Amino acid sequence: xxxxxxxxxxxxxxxxxxxxxxxxxxxxxxxxxxxxxxxxxxxxxxxxxxxxxxxxxxxxxxxxxxxxxxxxxxxxxxxxxxxxxxxxxxxxxxxxxxxxxxxxxxxxxxxxxxxxxxxxxxxxxxxxxxxxxxxxxxxxxxxxxxxxxxxxxxxxxxxxxxxxxxxxxxxxxxxxxxxxxxxxxxxxxxxxxxxxxxxxxxxxxxxxxxxxxxxxxxxxxxxxxxxxxxxxxxxxxxxxxxxxxxxxxxxxxxxxxxxxxxxxxxxxxxxxxxxxxxxxxxxxxxxxxxxxxxxxxxxxx
Numbered sequence: 001x002x003x004x005x006x007x008x009x010x011x012x013x014x015x016x017x018x019x020x021x022x023x024x025x026x027x028x029x030x031x032x033x034x035x036x037x038x039x040x041x042x043x044x045x046x047x048x049x050x051x052x053x054x055x056x057x058x059x060x061x062x063x064x065x066x067x068x069x070x071x072x073x074x075x076x077x078x079x080x081x082x083x084x085x086x087x088x089x090x091x092x093x094x095x096x097x098x099x100x101x102x103x104x105x106x107x108x109x110x111x112x113x114x115x116x117x118x119x120x121x122x123x124x125x126x127x128x129x130x131x132x133x134x135x136x137x138x139x140x141x142x143x144x145x146x147x148x149x150x151x152x153x154x155x156x157x158x159x160x161x162x163x164x165x166x167x168x169x170x171x172x173x174x175x176x177x178x179x180x181x182x183x184x185x186x187x188x189x190x191x192x193x194x195x196x197x198x199x200x201x202x203x204x205x206x207x208x209x210x211x212x213x214x215x216x217x218x219x220x221x222x223x224x225x226x227x228x229x230x231x232x233x234x235x236x237x238x239x240x241x242x243x244x245x246x247x248x249x250x251x252x253x254x255x256x257x258x259x260x261x262x263x264x265x266x267x268x269x270x271x272x273x274x275x276x277x278x279x280x281x282x283x284x285x286x287x288x289x290x291x292x293x294x295x296x297x298x299x300x301x
Contacts, residue, residue, distance in 0.1 A: 004095030005280045005298075008057040010050030013281035013288075021059075024092070024099045026072030031100050033066035033084060037116035037274070038093045040296040045284050060280075061093030065106055065115035066300075069097075078103065085115040086255060087123075094280065094298055104255035107263040117148070117272050117295035118258055124230055125152035126254035128244055129160070132204045132228050136161025141194060141202040141220060144209025145181060146172035148270045148295050149230065153206055154181045155267055165197055167209070179268065190216050207231055207241075214239045270294040276301070 007015045026032045038061045046052050065085040068078050086103030106115045140157050144150040145166025157164045158180035166181040173183035184193050205217035210231025217227045224240035236243035261267040271294035275283040287296050
């Protein structure tokens with residue numbers, strides 16, 4: 001048996017508990033890990049509040065990092081004892097053990113709490129850039145450039161040879177600049193500020209923040225077909241913009257090599273704020289209250 005985060009009724013963080021569940025076992029092509037860290041995302045508290053899946057009870061967690069302790073049939077690219085990060089398809093990563101359906105190695109120099117903060121943000125960013133067709137010579141506007149997904153999108157777009165303009169709060173402009181992008185303040189007057197840097201507008205725009213600026217992004221990018229959002233489904237429908245979500249066409253190849261990139265200094269991960277698995281309710285409260293820069297991660301001793 002193992003301890004796992006669970007809720008049996010919908011509500012606030014107080015409904016979260018640790019329960020005993022049977023140890024999971026990997027299927028073909030999967031690995032099981034002894035979880036050392038698991039990422040916490042906004043979808044976790046949306047699920048807990050009853051805004052997503054309606055069945056009960058539910059476990060939590062789609063991304064984790066840890067040490068492989070069981071191999072599924074046919075696995076040749078991992079061995080027991082390997083440190084890996086990846087995705088838990090059954091949404092039960094916030095536990096002492098988890099089965100990863102997609103995974104990649106973690107270099108010895110990379111802390112596993114940092115590794116657990118990478119999969120969701122990296123996959124979302126790469127999926128968005130792939131869908132937009134971001135490549136060398138393009139000018140990309142990223143709305144929300146300093147968050148977990150936005151910072152990943154900026155860094156991957158720069159690595160592809162794109163010119164990147166990113167909106168962020170003033171306190172984060174230095175970080176955006178360090179990633180190779182040109183920072184701008186968000187808020188009223190965005191179109192004018194962008195045109196001061198790119199008089200002809202931009203080729204493509206990515207909305208990560210969901211802050212209601214899709215009309216401005218459409219204007220700057222020359223039409224809704226050049227804009228994608230990962231955060232504003234309603235706005236996408238209203239303005240004819242593509243909305244990309246993680247349940248279709250996932251960019252799982254994004255995991256390949258990300259650990260080595262971080263270890264080599266070629267990619268800067270978000271800062272992490274850690275909570276013990278037993279303090280999952282506190283982690284949810286911190287995430288919902290906002291104000292935490294970076295990623296909330298649960299750690300398992």
